[in-house]
Amino acid sequence: MKDIVADRLSRMEDLEQRKQLKQLMNGLFLGMVDYQEKMNAALERRVFEELEDGEDKHDIFVTVCARDDFDPIHDFLYPMLPEDVKLPSIALNRIVESLSRGEETKLYTLFMQCGNPELNELLTGKRTFGGVLETTGGRYAIEARVERSSRYTSQIERLYDVFQKNGVAWKTVNHPYAYKFIDVILTGSDRMPAVAEEVLELSVDLEQYEHYKRTDIIPLWNIEQLELKNSGFPVPAADRINFEHVMSLRKTGSEHGYLVDGDEENIRYIKRSAEELTIVSPQERSGVWNVWKLTQPVLTQQGKLEYPLYSNRRKDGFIGKYARKQTMVVRATGELMRIVHSFEAAQWLELAEAAVDSVPSGGAKGRTYGMNPFISDNIRSEAGKKRLKLTFRPRGGQDQHDYMLCDLMSFLVSEIQMYFPEYRCEGEWA
Template identity: 55%
Template structure:
């Protein structure tokens, strides 16, 4: 409005009339416009406050780095498995014993930097690969097969149960790297090993898959395990049965998210405030509690992970916040488009179309990230398929080998809102 007024004033040729009109506008009308704009801002702020604050403290950020590049002083990223930062050790006695019993031995994990369909093709083929095991007494030929490594997927499943026990809504974790690890399993060795031999080196050649092989990688996420002590003495809860244990958060940072790990029935429920967490438990004595700190991302420029940073962060969206508060799902194509494009991971992707198809045995290029969420009412067999067709609008936004994994993340989030269908992703 101000720009429009100034533009019209500038086009007036009579300087005397321009001066009079400018004084009139600046003295009365512009103040009225500013007052109205301020009222509009207050109304908008009030509406947003009533809907609730967009919770970003519990967003999960992930990445990966090589073992020798791991920075223990990184601002917010930590290893999913702390032991990954140390060189792996192989117990030769365990190998010898397992081979004698006709069993198989896991040697190490490999990361395959290729697309998900290519990894599935390799795992379903049942192929074996040749390699060598070098000890202090000589070198032995070995045969290995590859199996899916569930180590990091199980860590995500554990996190899901922690979210549930803390009374927080679950949002699919976008960790594409966790689903590309395979474990090399020893099936045969040429010759006989002695238990007192020391393993010096193990190598495996994956033939045409060799260019995709990566070793000694450490998956990271912004979760740190802490032990927090109760501030003060426990006080009786309102039910006069349990006790309230207050965990102050000022020292560890109020800008971060916190989850209390619950491994038994010692916690009834958890209350949250801006500066503390209150654990309601039948425990009478003050104690330490295992807490997961979900660190808020902070980039100081001093240390950066080797692989792209991924997250399940959602953009600021008033409609999604209001819908979440109401607990209702709008079952329309527009709602599916909104869900997909509300995530930062959808950058460079466009949902082109949605089709409902009958169930068949075809293999999708995407996979379900929330398989650990059980549905005791609906069965997966016989469900109609909801096929989400995507287009890539910017191929430089993410690496090509992660394309199907990003589709899987977006489709898995849609699946949580439409459990009556089996959601799949494909390229348009």
């Protein structure tokens, strides 16, 4: 509007009239324009602030690294299991005890840098592999099998429980690395080692899968477990039965997300303000609370990572925020497209088609697996569900991520499954 007024004034040939009109416009009209623009900006800001749900503070970022390359003072990445940073030791007495009883025992955990089809082929083959156990008493020929490890997927399930305790909406964790760890299980040996011996070397040959295995790889995420104390004495809550335990977040960072882990009997509900975390509990005395800090990363300062960093973060946008405020899900292909492409993970994949068919679940073309197996549906029967086939195509120029594509597709399909529980969602390649 100001530009239009300036343009009209510049076209007036009578300088005296231009001067008078300019004074009039500056004194009255342009002031009204400034006021209107200010009010419009305030209204726009208010609308967007009402749609802010704080969801971005609970985004999960993940990757893996070699144990020797782990940075203990990294800005936002922490090991999923703190004990992983230490070199694991193998107790020979435990191996001898299991062998003497004819039982199996776990040796170690491996990361398999391969695609989901190759990993499934290895795990469903029910094969045994040969290996060598070298001790101070000699070399022993051993046999072992492999199975999918639950060390890290169980941590994701525990995280889901913490989300539920805090009343925070769950969003599928995009941790493709967690599903590529396997446990090597000792099944037998050609002879019995002595308990007094010490293990020098232990190796198992996975034959054609040998070039996929990576030792000493540990998964990381942006969750740090803290123990926080009350800022002061607990004060009675509004119900005059429970007490409010207030913890200041200034030292740990108020811009991060926080979840309280504890017994449900000891926590009534949790409130979060800009600078404080308040726990309403029947506990009368001050105490120490186990808090999970979801550190928000500064991606421009993350440094070089050997393996890609993945997340379940959504792209920031008005339509996505508005849709998440609505209780009704739109049953349309366009809504499927919006949900899929709202995630940053969709930069590697594109949803090409969605269709309902009657092909049995787990068909030959099915490439995905559920990333939320711990969420049960007690209302609908799996047997009566129709199959929602989601067809994806990889985006060009992403060869370095090829072995992760099936896992990224599984993440997007798992998120769609939460929006459309009446269907059995499966992903396929176009």
